[in-house]
Amino acid sequence: MPxxxxxxxxxxxxxxxxxxxxxxxxxxxxxxxxxLENWPSWNKSVTKIRVDGPIQAGTSFAWVGGGSRIVSxxxxxxxxxxxxWSGKTLGIRAMxxxxxxxxxxxxxxxxxxxxxxxVARLFRGYARKTLARALDQGxxxxxxxxxxxxxxx
Numbered sequence: 001m002p003x004x005x006x007x008x009x010x011x012x013x014x015x016x017x018x019x020x021x022x023x024x025x026x027x028x029x030x031x032x033x034x035x036l037e038n039w040p041s042w043n044k045s046v047t048k049i050r051v052d053g054p055i056q057a058g059t060s061f062a063w064v065g066g067g068s069r070i071v072s073x074x075x076x077x078x079x080x081x082x083x084x085w086s087g088k089t090l091g092i093r094a095m096x097x098x099x100x101x102x103x104x105x106x107x108x109x110x111x112x113x114x115x116x117x118x119v120a121r122l123f124r125g126y127a128r129k130t131l132a133r134a135l136d137q138g139x140x141x142x143x144x145x146x147x148x149x150x151x152x153x
Contacts (some may be wrong), residue, residue, distance in 0.1 A: 004057075004075075004076065005076065005082075006075045006076040006084035006095065006097060007095075007097065008095045008096070008097055008112050008113060009095055009114040009116055012095075012114035012115055012116040012120065013115065013116060013120040013121045013124045013127060013128075014115040014116075014120050014124060014127035014128045014130075014131050015112065015113070015114045015128075015131075016112065016113055016114075016128065016131035016132045016134075016135045017110065017111065017135065018110075018111050018112075018132075018135035018136050018138070018139040019108070019109065019110050019111075019139070020108075020109050020139045020140070020142070020143050021103065021106055021107070021108055021109075022106055022107045022108075022109055022142070022143045022146050022147060023105070023106045023150065024106060024107060024146040024147050024149065024150040025102075025105070025106075025107065025150070026080045026081075026100050026101070026102045026107045027080055028107075028149055028150055029080070029100055029107045029109065029142065029146045030079055030080030030100060031149075032142060032145050032146045032149065033083060033098060033100075033142060034055050034077070034079065034083055036049060036051045036055065036061055036063075037049060037051050039063070042141055042142075042144070042145035043137075043138060043141040043142070043145075044137075044141065045065055045066045045134065045137055045141075046063060046064065047067075048063060048064040049061060049062070049063035049064075050062050055074065055077055056074065056077050057074055057076055057077055058073065058074065059073070059074045060072065060073045060074075061073075061074070061085075065134075066130070066134055068089045068090060069089060070088070070089040070094075071088050071089070072085045072086060072087035072088075073085060073086050073087075075095075076097075080100060081099065081100055082097065082098065082099050082100070083098050084097040084098070090119060091117050091118050091119035091120075092116070092117045092119050092120050092127070093115070093116050093117045094114065094115050094116075095113065095114050096112075096113040097111065097113070098110075098111045099111070107146070109139060109142065111135055111138065111139055112135075113131055113134075113135060115127050115131055
């Protein structure tokens with residue numbers, strides 16, 4: 001059964017995007033990104049994670065990212081092209097989408113995320129800056145790890 005195509009809320013108080021070209025095959029990038037339990041090994045902003053099932057839509061996971069406890073749920077898993085999840089923390093509801101596309105011998109990666117809820121509305125500027133920093137840090141970490149693994153299983 002195919003997943004529903006998930007999008008961020010472009011009308012949310014805070015929306016951010018980040019893009020990178022990763023010099024690694026799409027399968028390598030997907031393997032790094034979709035191996036949730038190993039995020040702390042390559043993404044310094046993720047300190048803990050617990051995944052409650054297989055990597056498929058409907059699976060929940062709890063993690064600490066950027067110092068905040070987040071409860072998330074995989075909403076879309078379409079290997080090796082898209083993965084999306086929702087999350088809740090401190091009065092913020094987030095939607096995060098990653099898209100991967102083969103480009104030559106590498107992978108073009110696009111990620112976007114939206115924050116909505118009372119906290120995001122009240123502290124819109126802070127939420128936007130926090131989101132931009134988090135997306136830049138996450139995509140840079142993914143790039144470094146995938147390129148380091150290039151050629152390894």
